[in-house]
Amino acid sequence: MSARIVHPADFAEPGAPLAELPGHVSSGRLERVLRRGEFAVTAELSPPDSADPQDVYNRAAAFDGWVDSINATDGSGANCHMSSVAICALLTRVGYSPILQISCRDHNRIAIQGNVLGAAAMGVCNVLCLTGDGVQSGDHPEAKPVFDLDSISLLAVIKRMRDEQRFLSGRRITSPPRLFLGAAENPFAPPCDFRPLRLAKKVEAGAQFIQTQYCFDVPMLRDFMAKVREMGLDRQCFILAGVGPLPSARTARWMRANVPGVHIPDSVIARLEGAADQRAEGKRLCIDIIREVREIPGIAGVHVMAYRQEEYVAEIVHDSGILEGRAPWRRDLNGPSAPPG
């Protein structure tokens, strides 16, 4: 291990929660990393279509020691998979720091608030509030879309649960969920001049960290961030830029046409097409983008979404050098005495 910077206080036995530091809202490691001013790395775990917990652990193992937090998606693309709450519960059992994703598509306010309490009870410290894709884009287009809340009202509801110790109904919560609240933003979709204002709304509603949609257009992110800094939002929330490797020009074209909100410029597709090994080029492109976004003031980290290429995440994080010698928590280094210091 070449890593030099380790925070032994961030290591603890699974099931033994870390202490909540002064000024923090959660006891989670993600909040610690971000508040220390370190460049954070999160990654998206694609949930299994199985009831076997080992499938979750195997997928998480690919990120072990390379990421600060793992996003467990909640029926992404409106497709049916193992639930986010269950994945998070499995991950906290062995010590990982998961981010619970909540989509408003499948649950109403009663179910969502119940899940928030349950997740917090299982040791989950981070929540990402999403509206969710329409049911029409998934494998059950005939399902009833719920959308009782939207991402912003969801943020406000959970913030109220945490800070005022009350459900949306006003009924009291005896032990509030201590959660670091996140939201998504897409700086690459119209109406572009509304996007920073929407971010401000999310911050006002309670968002403390933001994970963006895939960034393949760095100049566009720069413009967005300039506006965000002008509004002072970069000082009110931690913004993690979404990145990911494209396996081929063909997939890039498909994603652009079929995945809502993904913006891929022609130049990116041309670069992939011109490469002898498109997969390797996709990885290099991802690393280049990470290095570029890292230089944008106000970007506090990256969120790596490597769908079906999870095995490359470690390599991408390593080669881009964004951890700068820092060693995130690892499953095999449990306990405060274990990490090499």
Added chain:
Amino acid sequence: MTRGIRVPAAFEPAGKRPRRAGSFALRFWSVRHASLLERLYAAFERVLTASAPLLGWIGYERLERPVAAAERLVKGALFDCRMCGRCILSSTGMSCPMNCPKGMRNGPCGGVRPDGHCEIYAEMPCVWVEAWKGAQAMRGGGAIEQVQPPVDHRLKGRSSWLDVARGARSGSGTLPS
């Protein structure tokens, strides 16, 4: 893309189809004339508030059905109103947010297509792209930045005009309602 059965939006009443960009629909006219409608509704709001004693004398519950029917007719034509019962058109550039298949009341989702159309109904301009246009033409367009609470589903189908007259909700920034 899959063809076949159309799944209605969360709030879509039977028989109402998503509006095509090219087709004539008053909804798009209303957004283009958001500034005019804003002034009209400000005047209407004053009338409603002024007539509160009269309405109270007649009885709000007795008025509920006829006024809700009139509201459905007028706002249905002008905005494709879905009668959510908690009208926020003045905060949404005169573009009814309940026409969004996700019923988003706080701004556009991240899936808006590059041409500004809905991620679910490719032929329909995004309700929030429209709202943003309308808000920029309105004097009180800044209200689009307010965080909106979730809908009270018990109010669905009820008149929000009467709510304003009753003073059940704050006037400016919330009308037409």
